[in-house]
Amino acid sequence: MSHSKVPKNSPLSDAPTLPTVALAVESVTVDYPGVRALDAVSIAFNRGEIHAIVGENGAGKSTLMKVLSGLVRPGGGTIRLDGVARIFARPLDAIRAGIAMVHQELNLVGALNVAENVMLGREPLTLAGLMIDRTAQRARAQHWLHMLGAELDIERACSDLSIADAQFVEIAKCLASNAQVLIFDEPTAVLGERDTKRLLALLQRLRDEGRVVIFISHHLDEVIAVADRVSVLRDGALMRTFTRSAQGVLVSEDGTRADEGTLAHAMVGRELGSMYPVKGVSNATIPAIEVTEFGAVGRSHGVSFAVRAGEIVGCAGLVGCGRTETAEAIIGLRQSSGSVRVAGLRVRLRSPRDAMKRGVAYVSEDRKGRGLHVTLSSITNMTLPSLSAYTRFGGRIDVRAEQSVATRWIDALSIRCAQPHAPISSLSGGNQQKFALARWLQTQPKVLIIDEPTRGVDVGAKAEIYRIIAQLASEGLAVILISSELPELIGLAHRVLVMHAGTMVGEVTREQLEQRGAEERIVRLASGLTAEFGETKEILA
Amino acid sequence: MSSDRRKLVQEGFRALERWGVVVAFVLLFAVSTAKQGSDFVSFENFRNILNSNAAIGILAVGMTLVIISAGIDLSVGSMLVLSAALGTLAMNLLIAAEWSEMSAVVLGGAITIGAGLLAGSVNGALVVFGRLAPFIATLGGLAAFRSIALALADAGEIRSQSSTLFATIGRGGIPMFGLENNAGKPLTLTYSTVVFFVVAIVAQWFLSRSRFGRQLVAVGANETAARYAGVGIAWVRFRVYAIMGALAGVAGLVQSSRMNSVSTAQLGLGSELDAIAAVVIGGTSLRGGYGRVWGTVVGVVILGMISNILTISNVSPYWQGAVKGAVIVLAVLVQRSSRD
Numbered sequence: 001m002s003h004s005k006v007p008k009n010s011p012l013s014d015a016p017t018l019p020t021v022a023l024a025v026e027s028v029t030v031d032y033p034g035v036r037a038l039d040a041v042s043i044a045f046n047r048g049e050i051h052a053i054v055g056e057n058g059a060g061k062s063t064l065m066k067v068l069s070g071l072v073r074p075g076g077g078t079i080r081l082d083g084v085a086r087i088f089a090r091p092l093d094a095i096r097a098g099i100a101m102v103h104q105e106l107n108l109v110g111a112l113n114v115a116e117n118v119m120l121g122r123e124p125l126t127l128a129g130l131m132i133d134r135t136a137q138r139a140r141a142q143h144w145l146h147m148l149g150a151e152l153d154i155e156r157a158c159s160d161l162s163i164a165d166a167q168f169v170e171i172a173k174c175l176a177s178n179a180q181v182l183i184f185d186e187p188t189a190v191l192g193e194r195d196t197k198r199l200l201a202l203l204q205r206l207r208d209e210g211r212v213v214i215f216i217s218h219h220l221d222e223v224i225a226v227a228d229r230v231s232v233l234r235d236g237a238l239m240r241t242f243t244r245s246a247q248g249v250l251v252s253e254d255g256t257r258a259d260e261g262t263l264a265h266a267m268v269g270r271e272l273g274s275m276y277p278v279k280g281v282s283n284a285t286i287p288a289i290e291v292t293e294f295g296a297v298g299r300s301h302g303v304s305f306a307v308r309a310g311e312i313v314g315c316a317g318l319v320g321c322g323r324t325e326t327a328e329a330i331i332g333l334r335q336s337s338g339s340v341r342v343a344g345l346r347v348r349l350r351s352p353r354d355a356m357k358r359g360v361a362y363v364s365e366d367r368k369g370r371g372l373h374v375t376l377s378s379i380t381n382m383t384l385p386s387l388s389a390y391t392r393f394g395g396r397i398d399v400r401a402e403q404s405v406a407t408r409w410i411d412a413l414s415i416r417c418a419q420p421h422a423p424i425s426s427l428s429g430g431n432q433q434k435f436a437l438a439r440w441l442q443t444q445p446k447v448l449i450i451d452e453p454t455r456g457v458d459v460g461a462k463a464e465i466y467r468i469i470a471q472l473a474s475e476g477l478a479v480i481l482i483s484s485e486l487p488e489l490i491g492l493a494h495r496v497l498v499m500h501a502g503t504m505v506g507e508v509t510r511e512q513l514e515q516r517g518a519e520e521r522i523v524r525l526a527s528g529l530t531a532e533f534g535e536t537k538e539i540l541a
Numbered sequence: 542m543s544s545d546r547r548k549l550v551q552e553g554f555r556a557l558e559r560w561g562v563v564v565a566f567v568l569l570f571a572v573s574t575a576k577q578g579s580d581f582v583s584f585e586n587f588r589n590i591l592n593s594n595a596a597i598g599i600l601a602v603g604m605t606l607v608i609i610s611a612g613i614d615l616s617v618g619s620m621l622v623l624s625a626a627l628g629t630l631a632m633n634l635l636i637a638a639e640w641s642e643m644s645a646v647v648l649g650g651a652i653t654i655g656a657g658l659l660a661g662s663v664n665g666a667l668v669v670f671g672r673l674a675p676f677i678a679t680l681g682g683l684a685a686f687r688s689i690a691l692a693l694a695d696a697g698e699i700r701s702q703s704s705t706l707f708a709t710i711g712r713g714g715i716p717m718f719g720l721e722n723n724a725g726k727p728l729t730l731t732y733s734t735v736v737f738f739v740v741a742i743v744a745q746w747f748l749s750r751s752r753f754g755r756q757l758v759a760v761g762a763n764e765t766a767a768r769y770a771g772v773g774i775a776w777v778r779f780r781v782y783a784i785m786g787a788l789a790g791v792a793g794l795v796q797s798s799r800m801n802s803v804s805t806a807q808l809g810l811g812s813e814l815d816a817i818a819a820v821v822i823g824g825t826s827l828r829g830g831y832g833r834v835w836g837t838v839v840g841v842v843i844l845g846m847i848s849n850i851l852t853i854s855n856v857s858p859y860w861q862g863a864v865k866g867a868v869i870v871l872a873v874l875v876q877r878s879s880r881d
Contacts, residue, residue: 333769353771362769370769373762375830384759384770387752395751439770 021083022047022212023068023099023181028077030063030236037063039236040077045181050203050213052223055233056267056458061216064233065183068214069101070094100179102170102187110159115141117158118172144172148202162320164195171202181212188219189455192319192484193523200226218458219485220260224250230258232266240266268460275463276491277470279510282310286344288478289330289360289447294338296322296329300502301337307447312469312479314493316486316522322502323482324365327449331355331362343446356385359446363436365455365482367429371436374425378417379406381424382435386442409438413468430461437468448472451482466492486519498525561875562824562839565868569843573850585722586849588730594845595733596621596792596799597812598838601819602737602744603788605837608820609748610781611761611829612668612675616682617789617816620660621809623686624786625793626693628653629803633702646706653797654790660686661786665779675782683813690805699803711799733795740788745834757781762830818865819844822872843868 023045030038038060045051055061066072067079070088078085081097088094108117115138116123124136141154150168152161158169167187174182184203188196203226207213217223223230230242230250242250242258250258287306295301300322307313317323329336332349340347342358349355352362364371372381383390383402390402406420413434417427424432433453440448450469454462469492473479483489489496496508506525512518574582591598600617607614632649636642660682667678693699701707714729722728748754756777759767768774792812797803821827822843823836844865851861 351771351773352769353773356771364769369763370765373759373766373770373830375762376759380755380759384755384767384772387755391752395747395753397750397752397755399750 052227098180100174115154284309296325297335299325314489314496317499361440361445365451600816603785609832618809618812619686620789624656624790625797657790658787665782
């Protein structure tokens, strides 16, 4: 508020509180070598509004956010803050102007506790500035966390926090720096259902306090639920803006109502076919994989299920319920209890390498940290697990064979990748994910465990990944699909296993998935309730 | 406009990072030539630079591989002296037992390299199975390996009992056609230099063309991701330290034969720092996951040329460390500026 240029007692303050434009970009253009990332984009961000920005990967969302946070200087155009043209030459300028970004990768100091992180760089001092006033530090941190409605032990080390709680600390940090404009870059991508609700409620609270909330998300349902205004970017240009009307519906200038279809259409410029392919049938009798009383030591227990060839079995559960840990234990990345049978044979998989030899592959949810080597080339990434297939006498790698196999996969999965020898980080999330799939498909697995396959992937690529997964299953692969996106599980899986607090609490059958209320059934199970039908689902608020 | 210029500067820095080591080499060469003329630009001078830095070069090649795996080996100088001491002692014993000089030298050489391999394997086992940080594990080696060498010889010198053959390894060479030294004798490319080059070429090949090299880069770039990809991390890391040890043995053989003796208190002292410096100057990332052997070779030559030109110019050897230090820091600064 202190940045507002409108005098306190101006006539305006008596007028009905019209949303005032706090931050505006005017014909902003950004050129990268060979590509125009932003093409004369003009958007006004108002106080007291949640302004969602949607678009496919590469549409210019990140570039726009980088412009606002001082990471990229536009080649043309103006940024106005409260009507005054500003130049953000570096991130610090934007922060000082009250613009804060909550990054996808959280930037907390793990060794410090919650209070210390919230007040980082703004420690209240005492003894003539020589010592940190710990009491005040705790009190202020508590104050900001309280405002967010977060119940957190402020003495806890941040390295112990769940992703959801860490996000709250990060937001509290932004508030402590007196940020008036908060940019959220896909904040819900790493959250489960319940934490997503909590976060969306928080966005609404920040809006109600008169802050500018900019919300980037691939989840169109969330956008439709909470945004007051939605700007759709495609190929660096502003395509369309939807505004919430007095009746509470999002409509565009020409009166089109915003729903997932119209938004997706504006984003990709073409109709998406049905997002989910038709489900196949499995005729196999012996399970491709069967785990009994299985668990990751200390994280999960008593998990039993079997998956047949040609089947896609979903796995749902809140973040922290032990899904990923169980999967990691199956392929030998963690200590496990219980037994695993692959194709009827009792096995003990000691490492991913071991699992690979038995035909079990795991595609990690954490693409950047575990799933791929972001600094290495696409080809290197793709052939790393199956390198021995390309190794000739004396350890020599047959680069030509490697190249030709890569070309084949790029073709088969329609990966958009102009330079397979460039670092894979230069590709969009969807194309990276396809390479992550290709690397394991090359090892010819019988069982594929895919963890959050569409996290950070845009709508167009999502549909393609679904098609690929369904295709693989129809060719006889047993697929375990771990996902936090219920529509994805319902649309793709033959049945869904639900986990809660480290163990399996139920299964939703194919028939149940096709009935109304399937989502609710899963949510109730995942929350530790029984799968009874109760009150209608409260949508995200 | 300004963003264009910034981009140009950025790209300039990126090119400098990639080719900086070559630029530095050319600059240094030009300055030295201008200053010293024929003293510097003679084949003999170059032959001498290479010859006297061959052992450091062999260590630096191994160090490049270790650093690419996101590790470090501080014990290379101590492994060098220990393996040379053991090899020379064994050779002397064999000569005393009236073996033929040839078989004694060959077996002694094999023991030198084998001892290095063994010492390196100890490092590798500590890092992989003992889960020690490479810095700590090899810091232990730095102290322990030299101490064993010192104990073996009572901190003195182990003189080779081979009459001529052993010294030939370090001093002899292949005559270069049509070239003569100041004294009018045919100029030779020393065996030490040949070994250095062969080691470098093989290492570069392994790094860029073999499965081991690929896995080494993957482990160095992101160990967790490599584990998820089914790379046998333990075996990869163990091998790189074992190879480093074997190369320290080769360097030990080169050094001890050149001196025709092993001074347990002096041989290879501080050479870990020279080796690491050459790797860094050559553009290999200390964070692991990226590196090149040829850069290291140029780095070794640059360090050698600096000493050489300072010596020719009668600069006190006490000052040479300051100049080297400045060059190392500069190299890291240039590498870093392009990443910001």
